[in-house]
Amino acid sequence: MASLETRNWFAWENNMPPGPVRLQATGEVKTPSAHQVPRLTRAVPQGINPKILILNLTVEDTGKSGAQVVDFRRAYYEEECRPEQFTEVQIDCEGSLLQMIKVDRVF
Numbered sequence: 001m002a003s004l005e006t007r008n009w010f011a012w013e014n015n016m017p018p019g020p021v022r023l024q025a026t027g028e029v030k031t032p033s034a035h036q037v038p039r040l041t042r043a044v045p046q047g048i049n050p051k052i053l054i055l056n057l058t059v060e061d062t063g064k065s066g067a068q069v070v071d072f073r074r075a076y077y078e079e080e081c082r083p084e085q086f087t088e089v090q091i092d093c094e095g096s097l098l099q100m101i102k103v104d105r106v107f
Contacts, residue, residue, distance in 0.1 A: 009025075
């Protein structure tokens with residue numbers, strides 16, 4: 001899976017009211033069928049730099065039947081955070097670095 005084709009990675013800290021500050025990350029992953037969906041999950045353990053959030057990218061089979069359509073599908077992650085808690089998001093796939101994303105701030 002480490003050779004996944006991906007594009008359009010973005011990460012931002014959403015400071016817009018109402019509610020708490022949220023870190024959001026998204027990208028697109030090419031999958032070979034409609035029943036396969038990309039997932040981003042928080043890596044455990046995190047790395048040594050607390051300013052970099054590490055996320056693991058996997059492609060999961062939903063178990064449902066689906067058309068064999070190769071297409072880009074959205075991967076998305078969100079968590080509550082403190083203002084300016086993270087400066088970058090690191091996307092890993094099977095233990096290898098796939099993408100580093102600078103965190104933008106939205107007010």
